[in-house]
Amino acid sequence: MSNEFDAKALRERAKQIAEQRRAERRARKRKCVLCGAEESDKVPLGPHPDGIGPSCKDEIGCQQRRAAAGR
Numbered sequence: 001m002s003n004e005f006d007a008k009a010l011r012e013r014a015k016q017i018a019e020q021r022r023a024e025r026r027a028r029k030r031k032c033v034l035c036g037a038e039e040s041d042k043v044p045l046g047p048h049p050d051g052i053g054p055s056c057k058d059e060i061g062c063q064q065r066r067a068a069a070g071r
């Protein structure tokens with residue numbers, strides 16, 4: 001049954017793509033949703049209290065970066 005085979009191949013392909021996306025997401029650095037700073041040792045990110053995404057744990061630093069960026 002070639003149809004069955006195709007479906008299996010498609011599932012395998014989808015799985016590969018999903019794994020690739022997961023790996024890419026892991027490699028990519030998270031950014032603060034407020035000031036756009038990349039996560040680093042100097043800029044630790046934590047979950048935003050409103051649940052909108054990662055944001056700086058250092059609120060003052062975040063505010064300063066936002067002011068500097070004109071946001």
Ligand SMILES: [Zn+2]
Nearest residue numbers: 032035056062
């Ligand atoms: Zn920030």
